[in-house]
Amino acid sequence: MMVLCKNFSGKAKPEEIGVKATDDKTLVVQLENPTPFFLELTAFYSYFPVNAKVAAAHPDWAKDAGPNYTSNGPFKLAAWEHKNKLVLEKNEHYWDADTVKLTKIEMNIINDANTELSMLENGDLDWAGAPTGNLPLDAMQTLKEKGLLEITPKAGTYWYEFNTEQKPFNNKQIRQAFAYAISRQDIVDNVTQGGELVATAVVPPTMFAENGQGLFKDNDVEKAKQLLAEGMKEEGYASVDKLPPITLSCNTEEAQAKIAQAVQDMWQKNLGVQVKLENQEWNVYYENVKNGKFQVARMGWTGDFNDPINFLEIFRTKEGNNHTRWESKAYADLLAQSSKEKDAAKRKAILQEAEKLLVDEMPVIPFYFKSTVYAKNPRLKDVVISGLGHAQYKWAYFE
Incomplete structure (x- = not known):
């Protein structure tokens, strides 16, 4: 604090x-x-x-390019055609301007991954994919075979969120059952194909190296069935078909739909439950998630800064980005304790204890630790991708 x-x-x-x-x-x-x-x-x-x-003097200075837009990085915003294009130009006032080799960067706003890749292949773009766009999943294997796919680990975790105030996911064991009945390895190998690391923890291994091994077993179907039976008994559900109708929500993006379809099949096969998929445009989707109008929804987090508290503090209270409505005094107390601990090793142990509590309660299902995936013009060199997935163009140049 x-x-x-x-x-x-x-x-x-x-x-x-x-x-x-x-x-x-x-x-x-x-x-x-x-x-x-x-x-x-x-x-x-x-x-x-x-x-x-x-x-x-100009309260709305940041809404458009122009004489009032101020920049203090290696590039300045020269033009902004909303929903179409951004143009960055070298900032002659930058403290290290002599290092900056590029004089201009044009950033096209493209809403279709196939169009983006096609423009790269045709020479109309020098960069396609993250962090500013997306690559089509169907092209991943071909790009790998051509040696054009670039993958960099990122401090981010993809997860599904339960609304813990809606039945049947008010029950911890039922939440655990749905989490254990997923094969994350199948999803990263056959759906996302972006070199992601299977996640059975919340904090990425860039912050807790141990989390590369995870906190529970991936695709533990027998355990999932046992937990589902115990949870249904606690809640008075005589059989799987007596569970309330279950809806899995995601936004309209190719990757999200394919992951959701894979999970739907896994839950059907491994638990015998019927799951309806609900697909919405992002603004509508996120508004519903924020307002608790969902049962299970895709979400995740990419670090704002390089410390585990940035991931764990999301679930401190029911406020803000904690859409799950889950809350625990013991968890909040551990986070508060960590904020006063001066010894780095002891602080880490406290935060890891908090994460174990969070993962045991399972308000979210971790799927995989994210990566930055892109393809680029082979002549473009020295674009630096940070551990948080940001692209830095200060040192970039064309060979």
Whole structure:
């Protein structure tokens, strides 16, 4: 935890907010508790500086390119054709401008993965896929065989979320049964095909290396059947066909539909349950998830900064990004304890204990740890993909 301001209403006194500039190039931040990931936070978008004079004079400065749009990175926003294209140009005022080799980057907004790949193959694009787009799943194997598929591990986890306030997923054992009855290896091998690592934990192994081995067994069908029987007995369901109708929701994207179809088949085969698929356009879909209008829904998280708390704090309370409605005082207490622990090894142990509690309660089903998957013009060199999946073009050039 840290204190940057006492409230967000603008009524706190300057001396109360814990932040001050001691000179033109020094910012001092007073923290309330030990915060080992604080330096990571300074590279997170929410902490990027904004020109106060521009923001005061032009409150909507960030909505369009133009003379009021301010940039402090290696590139500046030169043009923005909404829903069509962004144009970045080299920022001559950047502190390390001599290192930047590219003079312009055009970023086309393309909503179809097949179109995106076709444009790459035709020489109309130099980059297709993540982090700014998607590749068609059907092309993955061919791209691998041609040696064109690039895969970089990313600090992110793909998962399904249960609405724990809706039957039958108010029952922990039934949630566990549905989680154990999935073959994640089949999904990453045959559906996503992007070099993802099977996940049976929530925090990616870039943060907890041990999680590469997971916290439970993948595709444990016998255990799943046992847990389902025990959960149904607790809830008074005489047989599988007496369970409430089950709907699995996802947004309209090729990969999401194919994963959902694979999971539907696994639940049918391994548990004998009937599952209806519900597919919605992203804005409608996410609004329903936020408002609790779902039973099981696809979601996930990619790290904002490189620390396990960024994944675990999602489930601290029912608020914010915790769409599952699950809550645990013991879990919240562990996270609070970790925020005051100065010893790094002890803090890690506390957070791992919290994660074990979370995975045992199973408000989410972890599927796989994400990767950044893309194809590019072989002449394009030195685009750096960060561990959080961001593309950095500062050092990029064409050979």
